[in-house]
Amino acid sequence: MSNPFREDLVSRSRAEPCSIVIFGATGDLTHRKLIPALYNLAVDGELPTGVKIIGFARREKADEEFRTGLEELNKKVSRSGQDEAIWRPFIQTVSYHTSEFTDAAGYKSLADKLDAIDAERGGKGNRLFYVASAPEFFDEILINLKNAGLNEAKPGCWSRVIVEKPFGTDLATAKHLNQVVNDTFHESDTYRIDHYLGKETAQNLMVLRFANSIFEPLWNSKYISHIQITCAENLGMEGGRGGYYEKSGALRDMVQNHLLQLLSLVAMEPPTDLSADGVRDEKVKVIRSLRQWDTPEKVAKNVVRAQYTAGHIDGNSVPGYREEDRVSPESDTEAYVAVRLLIDTWRWSGVPFYIRMGKRLPKKSTEISVHFKDAPCVLFNATCGGVPGGNVLVIRIQPDEGISLRMVSKIPGTSLRLEPVKMDFHYSTSFGKGSPEAYERLLLDAIAGDATLFARRDEVEEAWKFIDHIEHAWHQSATPPPMAEFVAGSWGPREADQLLQQDGNQWRRL
Numbered sequence: 317m318s319n320p321f322r323e324d325l326v327s328r329s330r331a332e333p334c335s336i337v338i339f340g341a342t343g344d345l346t347h348r349k350l351i352p353a354l355y356n357l358a359v360d361g362e363l364p365t366g367v368k369i370i371g372f373a374r375r376e377k378a379d380e381e382f383r384t385g386l387e388e389l390n391k392k393v394s395r396s397g398q399d400e401a402i403w404r405p406f407i408q409t410v411s412y413h414t415s416e417f418t419d420a421a422g423y424k425s426l427a428d429k430l431d432a433i434d435a436e437r438g439g440k441g442n443r444l445f446y447v448a449s450a451p452e453f454f455d456e457i458l459i460n461l462k463n464a465g466l467n468e469a470k471p472g473c474w475s476r477v478i479v480e481k482p483f484g485t486d487l488a489t490a491k492h493l494n495q496v497v498n499d500t501f502h503e504s505d506t507y508r509i510d511h512y513l514g515k516e517t518a519q520n521l522m523v524l525r526f527a528n529s530i531f532e533p534l535w536n537s538k539y540i541s542h543i544q545i546t547c548a549e550n551l552g553m554e555g556g557r558g559g560y561y562e563k564s565g566a567l568r569d570m571v572q573n574h575l576l577q578l579l580s581l582v583a584m585e586p587p588t589d590l591s592a593d594g595v596r597d598e599k600v601k602v603i604r605s606l607r608q609w610d611t612p613e614k615v616a617k618n619v620v621r622a623q624y625t626a627g628h629i630d631g632n633s634v635p636g637y638r639e640e641d642r643v644s645p646e647s648d649t650e651a652y653v654a655v656r657l658l659i660d661t662w663r664w665s666g667v668p669f670y671i672r673m674g675k676r677l678p679k680k681s682t683e684i685s686v687h688f689k690d691a692p693c694v695l696f697n698a699t700c701g702g703v704p705g706g707n708v709l710v711i712r713i714q715p716d717e718g719i720s721l722r723m724v725s726k727i728p729g730t731s732l733r734l735e736p737v738k739m740d741f742h743y744s745t746s747f748g749k750g751s752p753e754a755y756e757r758l759l760l761d762a763i764a765g766d767a768t769l770f771a772r773r774d775e776v777e778e779a780w781k782f783i784d785h786i787e788h789a790w791h792q793s794a795t796p797p798p799m800a801e802f803v804a805g806s807w808g809p810r811e812a813d814q815l816l817q818q819d820g821n822q823w824r825r826l
Contacts, residue, residue, distance in 0.1 A: 341370075351390060374413070395752075442469075478499045481573055507767055542687050550678060556641060566650050575671050586598070608785055609789075637676075652672070678806070678807065720738045
C-alpha cells in the first residue's frame with residue numbers, strides 16, 4: 317500500500333474568503349470558543365482576508381453592543397492575548413443580525429445582507445453556516461435556510477453547514493436530523509463537529525501509528541493486552557448544567573461522540589489516503605465492528621453507571637449528584653460510566669477496550685493508554701522477582717498534551733534491580749509553543765472544505781446504534797442494571813474496577 321503521508325498524496329485546500337453566520341450567537345459557545353478561535357486564526361495569519369462574521373440570535377442587540385460583549389470575554393480566554401492592532405480590524409468584520417430562528421423574514425433579510433457583502437467583496441459568495449443554537453432549533457434553522465435559498469451555492473462558490481452536538485439523542489432522532497440536514501445540504505457540505513477531533517494529540521494519532529514504523533507492526537492483538545480511554549472531569553453541575561445533564565447523562569454526552577471517535581482513531585486500519593472519506597471509511601468500520609451489548613445481562617456485565625455522592629475535591633466540600641442544582645432528588649441519570657468494549661476484527665480479536673468518563677473525579681484529564689503484553693522471557697524472574705509492570709504508551713489529549721512510553725530499565729548499581737522509566741514528549745516543550753485550540757483547526761478546515769476531522773452520517777448512526785442498546789437496558793428493560801455510587805473526589809465506583817479485574821487488568825493511575 318502507498319504511504320498516505322507522502323507529501324504529494326496529502327490534499328491541501330486553500331481557505332478562501334467567506335461569510336460565516338453563527339446561529340445562537342449570544343450563547344456561551346460563540347463567546348468562549350468560536351470568536352476567540354477565529355481571532356487566534358487572525359493572529360496567526362491563517363484567517364483568509366475578506367472573512368465576514370454575522371451573529372444570528374433572537375435577542376435585540378446593536379452591532380457595537382455585540383462586539384463589546386465579545387471583546388470582554390476574548391480578553392479573558394484567548395490563548396493569544398489581545399493585540400489591539402489585530403483585534404480592532406478583526407472585530408469590525410463582526411456584525412449582528414436579530415431574528416427569531418422560526419421567522420422566515422429574518423432569513424430573507426439575512427440573505428439580503430449576505431448578497432450585499434458578496435457585492436462588496438467582488439461577487440465571491442462563499443457561505444459557512446454554524447448551527448450553535450439549542451438543539452430544539454436545529455430543524456427550524458436548517459429548513460429556513462433552505463426556504464431562503466441560502467443552502468444553494470452560487471456558481472463557482474460554496475455553501476456549507478457546521479452542526480454542533482448533540483447530534484440527536486438516540487438513533488431515531490439522529491436519523492431524523494440527518495435527513496433534515498441532507499434535505500438541505502449535500503453530505504459533502506455537511507460538517508458535524510466534534511471538538512475532541514480538533515485537539516492536537518487526537519490529530520496526531522494517525523501520524524503516531526502510521527508514520528512511525530516501530531508502532532504499527534505491534535498495533536494488534538499479538539502484542540497489545542488492552543487499551544484504556546479515560547475522560548475525567550473534576551467539575552460537577554456548575555452553572556446550571558444539571559438541567560442539561562439530566563436529559564443526556566455521561567453515556568450520551570461524551571461516549572457516543574467524543575470517546576467513540578477517539579476509539580475509532582486508535583483502532584482503525586490504515587486508510588488508502590488522507591482524504592476525508594478515506595479516513596472516515598476506516599473509522600466507521602471500527603464502530604460497525606463493536607460487539608453489541610444488546611441485552612440487559614450483557615449490559616450488566618460490560619457497562620457500569622454511577623452517580624457521585626458528597627465528598628471533597630481540592631480540599632473543598634462538594635454536593636452529591638442528586639443534591640446538585642436542577643437535578644432531581646430521584647434522578648436515574650449517570651454522572652459516570654465505564655464500558656468494556658470488544659472489536660470483532662482480525663486485528664483486535666480478544667483485546668478489550670475500556671472507556672470511562674466521570675464527573676467529580678480528582679482531576680481533569682483525558683488520555684489514551686495502550687498496554688502491551690508482558691515479554692515472554694523469564695530471565696529476570698529468579699534474579700529480581702520478575703519485570704515490574706509492562707510497556708505502556710500514553711497519549712495525553714488534555715490538559716498537558718503529549719506522549720509518553722513506559723519501559724523497564726536497570727537501576728544503576730552493582731545488583732540487578734529493575735524499575736519502570738518513562739520517555740516523555742510534551743508538545744509545548746518540543747515545539748516551543750502551546751497547541752492551537754481545537755475549534756481553530758476545525759473552523760479552518762471547514763472554510764477550506766476538509767471534512768476529515770468531522771463525523772459522517774454513517775459514523776453518527778452506527779455510534780447511536782451501539783449506545784441505544786445500553787440506554788434501553790438502563791431505562792426500558794424489566795431488569796435494569798443497578799446504579800452504582802462513588803464518593804466525589806475518588807476515581808469512581810468499585811464496580812468499575814471489577815469491570816477490568818474480570819480480565820486480569822486494572823485502571824491506570826492518572
